Amino acid sequence: MARHRRRKLIEQPFEAVIEDLSHDGRGITRINGKVMFVNGALPGESVLVKHTGGNKNFEEGVVTEVLKASVDRVEAKCKFYQICNGCTMMHLSPSKQIEFKQNTLKQNLLKMARLQPDSWLLPLTDSAWHYRRRARLSVRWVIAKDKILVGFREKNGRYVADMDYCEILQKPLDDLLMPLAKMIEALKIRQHIAQIEASIADDDVALIVRHLKPINLVDEKILLEFAQKHNVRMFSQSKGPKTIFELTKSTKPLYFDMLDGIRMEFLPSDFIQVNAGMNEKMIAQAMDLLDLQKEDVVLDLFCGLGNFTLPFSKKVKQIVGIEGEKSLVERAIHNAKLNKLDNVKFEVADLRRNHENSEWFKVNYNKVLIDPPRSGAWEVLPLIAKTKAKYLLYVSCHPASLARDTDRLVNHLGFKLIKAGVMDMFPHTSHVESIALFGR
Numbered sequence: 001m002a003r004h005r006r007r008k009l010i011e012q013p014f015e016a017v018i019e020d021l022s023h024d025g026r027g028i029t030r031i032n033g034k035v036m037f038v039n040g041a042l043p044g045e046s047v048l049v050k051h052t053g054g055n056k057n058f059e060e061g062v063v064t065e066v067l068k069a070s071v072d073r074v075e076a077k078c079k080f081y082q083i084c085n086g087c088t089m090m091h092l093s094p095s096k097q098i099e100f101k102q103n104t105l106k107q108n109l110l111k112m113a114r115l116q117p118d119s120w121l122l123p124l125t126d127s128a129w130h131y132r133r134r135a136r137l138s139v140r141w142v143i144a145k146d147k148i149l150v151g152f153r154e155k156n157g158r159y160v161a162d163m164d165y166c167e168i169l170q171k172p173l174d175d176l177l178m179p180l181a182k183m184i185e186a187l188k189i190r191q192h193i194a195q196i197e198a199s200i201a202d203d204d205v206a207l208i209v210r211h212l213k214p215i216n217l218v219d220e221k222i223l224l225e226f227a228q229k230h231n232v233r234m235f236s237q238s239k240g241p242k243t244i245f246e247l248t249k250s251t252k253p254l255y256f257d258m259l260d261g262i263r264m265e266f267l268p269s270d271f272i273q274v275n276a277g278m279n280e281k282m283i284a285q286a287m288d289l290l291d292l293q294k295e296d297v298v299l300d301l302f303c304g305l306g307n308f309t310l311p312f313s314k315k316v317k318q319i320v321g322i323e324g325e326k327s328l329v330e331r332a333i334h335n336a337k338l339n340k341l342d343n344v345k346f347e348v349a350d351l352r353r354n355h356e357n358s359e360w361f362k363v364n365y366n367k368v369l370i371d372p373p374r375s376g377a378w379e380v381l382p383l384i385a386k387t388k389a390k391y392l393l394y395v396s397c398h399p400a401s402l403a404r405d406t407d408r409l410v411n412h413l414g415f416k417l418i419k420a421g422v423m424d425m426f427p428h429t430s431h432v433e434s435i436a437l438f439g440r
């Protein structure tokens, strides 16, 4: 039987010079010719590195001391930054973070599509602190400490970070980590709580407690007391999304108001954009780039709850939103009615399939917006090319997918890349959100 030998790590921290930044924001150096990714290091720096792991392709390490600092280095504001993986770039100045993101998009476009846009958009930025209105918090009972931890994962990925406050969670969630941990410690099923999914609506905070064993009446009382004391709405979830149940039994919908006076109601498990401020700026920029006009007929693919569809509808003749998740479409239709928007239609469709014969595809669209998941929109691109749309606006949460799809759109389907830019949807992380305008 094959035996796995434990990796031998270099015991003492050693000095290294950092050459570059990886796509996930780690410093890159080399040891004996092999690439090493170093957490917390910046290009041009001399640092002491502790070897933490690796595999046959690369090694991994973490900075223990900065010997010669980069001029771009800043003191991280968060006292848990060294351990918590919720942020990975807080030691880099905000202007350099966004430069890094733009460069990531640029390099991806060059590498995969061999092109650049005709012009670059100025990066979109908003507040870098307390921007997260949606988060999945891990929960772990640490037997050795007889303590519950609630927070993001540690930088090493294995454990939950021991943190009592968060600089990026939107208020009042930023301050609820300790009270949540104390409350879970009091539960009989404390070892069987896997995570808490939090959403902040305009008037409410919703917490979904994912539990792997049934909640008894005593535990339910503890959860309800917490909800009352901290003015939050408490949901439980025993299995899949269909088992989400509101313990606080409120009859009020969760909602947020957005631009043009639109009210968006949602369920706590629905996809909503994480950063509310940036979301508004992104929608406004999308409207601008597509130059929406009263006679436009727009197709919005991967529309979710209608985050773009509803505000766009106020500016155009007609808009059709297509989304794969039926329950999101139900809520999108509800939201269109709620906002008295009658030039909007929504349909459920799996956009990996061909929809040439679908009724919604037969409409004469002149503009298209797509906002696909990380995997991109590869399968639906030929269908978009078959519309008469002159402009396609692509909102992307993964620059490599956007670059791969740009290659197909420009080098095979007859589009050109007019403008592209990045949006700082997730400050202090290496996550790159971008927007690209194609025309033909």
Ligand SMILES: C[S@@+](CC[C@H](N)C(=O)[O-])C[C@H]1O[C@@H](n2cnc3c(N)ncnc32)[C@H](O)[C@@H]1O
Pocket: 271, 272, 273, 302, 303, 304, 305, 306, 307, 308, 322, 323, 324, 325, 328, 349, 350, 351, 352, 371, 372, 373, 397
């Ligand atoms: C990044 S979200 C964008 C949602 C929306 N545009 C917004 O701004 O909130 C991507 C959306 O694509 C949907 N989606 C993922 N795969 C899909 C598929 N194969 N067909 C249709 N929709 C899909 C997801 O359910 C999700 O709502």
